[in-house]
């Protein structure tokens with residue numbers, strides 16, 4: 001494992017995240033597993049080390065801009081794909097209790113291998129579709145924090161994610177900085193689902209031109225039983 005880690009260390013410093021040598025090693029093993037598996041299944045379009053560091057690892061970790069990740073809390077990463085943002089967050093902040101959920105079982109099987117190989121504790125990889133899993137009492141309104149990156153527009157995503165969040169908890173969506181129109185269209189749905197936008201935090205990634213934002217939605221009231229609607233509806237006919 002011979003990688004130039006300057007870019008990674010500098011980005012971590014900018015985010016004020018300190019990692020031990022073992023944690024850095026876990027990131028490198030994860031990178032290698034990702035690249036190896038990517039040869040036989042579609043996990044990531046980005047494969048070059050520095051680019052994975054910037055667009056997957058540091059982007060996932062930039063959540064520190066808006067959330068306190070040093071306390072133990074129940075976190076759901078909905079539509080985790082190859083494990084973003086959940087796996088980088090779990091490596092860097094081991095006290096988080098993370099559920100990684102995706103509707104594609106092949107990705108969940110890969111993530112279980114990653115969990116086993118890195119000996120990560122208090123993390124589960126669950127094969128499930130948001131519209132169905134959010135009706136299961138083991139998951140509905142059970143999470144302090146729900147995260148999602150690159151899964152759907154904010155309206156569809158709120159219907160996927162807010163039902164999982166406890167009243168008093170938060171749903172945070174990773175978005176590009178071009179979010180204003182999407183947010184405007186999603187506001188009514190967010191309210192219907194029991195949420196309220198409390199912050200839209202725009203920023204650029206360390207040493208990068210990439211403009212990103214976090215949409216922070218507080219769960220103020222229980223989500224009505226009618227939501228999420230049946231599978232496919234939140235994306236076919238988003239609430240607005």
Ligand SMILES: C[S@@+](CC[C@H](N)C(=O)[O-])C[C@H]1O[C@@H](n2cnc3c(N)ncnc32)[C@H](O)[C@@H]1O
Pocket residue numbers: 078079080081082083084085101102103104107128129130131148149150151160
């Ligand atoms: C573009 S990928 C993004 C993956 C990862 N979050 C990232 O940022 O790299 C979207 C993922 O969301 C999953 N997904 C889409 N709709 C879903 C749903 N209704 N419930 C659960 N997972 C879903 C897909 O299977 C896919 O793995």
